[in-house]
Amino acid sequence: MSFKIAIIGAGSVGFTKKLFTDILCVPEFKDIEFALTDVSEHNLAMIKAILDRIVEANNLPTRVTATTDRRKALEGARYIISCVRVGGLEAYADDIRIPLRYGIDQCVGDTICAGGILYGQRNIPVILDFCKDIREVADTNAKFLNYANPMAMNTWAAIEYGKVDTVGLCHGVQHGAEQIAEVLGAKSPQELDYVCSGINHQTWFIDLRLNGRKIDRDELIAAFEAHPVYSQQEKLRIDVLKRFGVYSTESNGHLSEYLPWYRKRPDEITRWIDMSDWIHGETGGYLRYSTETRNWFETEYPQFLEAASKPIDASKRSNEHASHILEALETNRVYRGHFNVRNDGVITNLPRDAIIESPGFVDRFGINMAAGITLPEACAATCMASINVQRMSVHAAISGDIDLLKLAVLHDPLVGAVSTPEEVWQMVDEMVVAQAQWLPQYAHAVPAAKERLSKSTVKTREWAGAARRSVRSIEELRAEKAALKQAV
Template identity: 80%
Template structure:
């Protein structure tokens, strides 16, 4: 088989290597073309060297191209993947630091809460530019596989306004399933489950281990006695006890989508674990990504050397992209969990929402399982987030700063902490700080600056309740 796969944001070097290696594990895909594109020529050149090394070492007839010209990369592509982070670490840093001045302590800030909403404002115009290029120069009927966060907002905008069939992809469901298999003492292939909801708030509503249905009490007991998860996933276990179902998302992620666990700094330690950033550390993902970027820059020769390992040593990952493409191209059926417009798939969530739920892929494309009903508490939590997402997408499309403020005001965690005056001041500050990545708000920035100059809202310089400093490459090496 010969077709073209384009990867936008390919400078996410480690992730791109994983996606491409997975594709090359499909025997029929040895002759495909991989088109890499990124606005950062340095990162693009690094990933080009790595992918070309993989192709050379494994004697593949595949073709690899790399260009900063996105339209060139997309020309003739049948599948397009997006891994972009608009604004990079500079904008991401303000997603965390500015809300902290108003008392909003985020672990990740890339999906919901103040940081995730602003991230969506930066990404959505760019996502729509991608869609325009796909419509104009990609292969007719090309599929857009979006890995970029905020997943629901990006996928919502692309499907509603981009004119391109877009499927949102995330690995949270797979990772949560791995945890469940471990606490139940079964192999992953002995576990069956239905997981449904919205991205990062997806719920394991039916679990079978070796064909036996697993009830709430057994799952709680398994997590509470597990020597690691009982310590790292305290918040998720608490939600499991109260809601009756387990959530896909990590302890740190889940903590910032709900209004109850991060609103009082003095109580945060009760719910998080500092053994790794993902369990609730303040700005944990920002620190992690900063360290990994520095590490990669320093140790690039080592990563290039690792690319010399034969593909026989690479275990194909659970990332959906290669499995979807394999199913469409070969007819080998793949079951996974995908982000698409609801349209009745989940009965008790809004029709226009982007939901994450089970589906099957074959030569006819993606076929979702319809008629799912969430437990009422799960539906209520998801619905609150969907309302925020809907307003956020509309604000990003129109540049309506008042609607943006209303979206942030209705965010569950922000609303638990901030007054309306604080939200209005915080959004003004975020929009001014990120103006270079927010072209749709250009007309709103001067007035926002004037309001900032006259504001009487009190802020504070605060690092958060559980902040750690960024480690140097030397410190990372000494840590093992």
């Protein structure tokens, strides 16, 4: 087989390498072309060198090109994969820093909450630019695979306004299933069969079967509470399991910021999170991790390049959906996974226009969703709160309506639990002004926002958050890695 895959945001070096090697684990895909594109020439050069080394080491006919000209990369592409983070870590830092001034403590801030909503405002205009290019220069039947957060908002915009065949992809379901299989004592995650449905980052394991035996709520609670690690790292997630009766896909830290109950009082936050790793609830945890990862990669690049000389091991193919979807579409080997698509009645008690994450099957006829799923009422209610925020956020990003943007932020569950309307109005003004260079649709609103900020009487505070850690230096990371290696 010979076709072209374009990767937008290919400068996400580690993730691009993973997608690349996964796809080349499919025997029929050796003779394809990867077209890499990114706004950073520096990152493009690094990832191309790594992928060229992989091709050379495995004696493959695979072609790799790299360009900052996005349209050139998209020309004739059958599949387009997006891994973009518009504004990079600079804008992301404001997504965490500014809401903290108003008492809003986020762990990740990339899905909803104040940070996730502004992230969407930066991404959606760019996503629509991608879609325009796909319609004009890509293959007639091109499929857009979106990995970028905020997943639901980006996918919603691409489908409703970009008019491109789009599917959103995430790995939260797979990771949650691996946890459940472990606590239940399974020898392999493959022993667990499950139905997981909802919206991205709020997906729920509504049916669990271990080797054909149905697992009920009480058994699952007991298994998690008995686990020596997860009982400490996933305290909030276990509490939601007890109250809702089903387990959420998302990590302790992610889930904590989508709900209005666990992060609204600073003195309560530490009760529900665990500081052993960022993902369990640390304030700004993913920002710290991302910053450290970037610094580590820049410094240790020669080692990454050397590692690329190893043969591809198909047994280590990851559970990221992209390679499996492409394999199913191109070879008709059926793949079952969980995909982000427009609902259109798949989940009976969520709106038709919402972007849901639910089970589907892929073959040469496309992605076929398992329809007729009804969520437990509490799960549906929680999803609905986020869907309403997502819908307003998408419409605000399209229209450049700053008042609608403020209403979207006001209706966010955690923001509403912490902040007053006056605080929300000022916070959004502050975020739009700080991120104006990435928000062209709000250019007309920036002067008035600056004027309001100059006259504001709403009090703020400089606050690091309830559980903040400093970014570790390269020397500290090396020392920790050496200590772990020695301990093993």
